Amino acid sequence: MEQSPKPIESKIFAEQGTISTGGPVIQGKAGAVKGEARVTVEDKNGKQDEKTAAIDGSFRFTDIDLQEGFSCRRNDKINISQKVSGSIESDQISITVD
Numbered sequence: 001m002e003q004s005p006k007p008i009e010s011k012i013f014a015e016q017g018t019i020s021t022g023g024p025v026i027q028g029k030a031g032a033v034k035g036e037a038r039v040t041v042e043d044k045n046g047k048q049d050e051k052t053a054a055i056d057g058s059f060r061f062t063d064i065d066l067q068e069g070f071s072c073r074r075n076d077k078i079n080i081s082q083k084v085s086g087s088i089e090s091d092q093i094s095i096t097v098d
Contacts, residue, residue, distance in 0.1 A: 004090040007033045007080050014097045016073050023063030024072030024097075026080075030056040037082040042092070043071040053082070072097055
């Protein structure tokens with residue numbers, strides 16, 4: 001079975017959150033992952049959450065999507081991978097929270 005491609009790091013960002021966002025946001029712009037891929041985010045403590053990307057390859061995790069205690073503070077590293085249907089999960093990329 002083929003391995004899924006890595007997410008495109010330049011199209012993904014994470015921020016610890018502001019009053020307007022209400023908490024952490026991890027977001028991929030269109031084309032960040034393959035359309036409808038299963039996206040997994042992992043914090044520095046190994047806590048993981050996943051969701052399905054939109055058909056254009058975009059995704060967005062907010063505090064509502066992330067389990068309690070998911071660490072998304074300034075300068076934290078967040079690992080992101082994707083799994084495309086019919087393939088195995090990609091290698092992780094790592095981004096830094098702004």
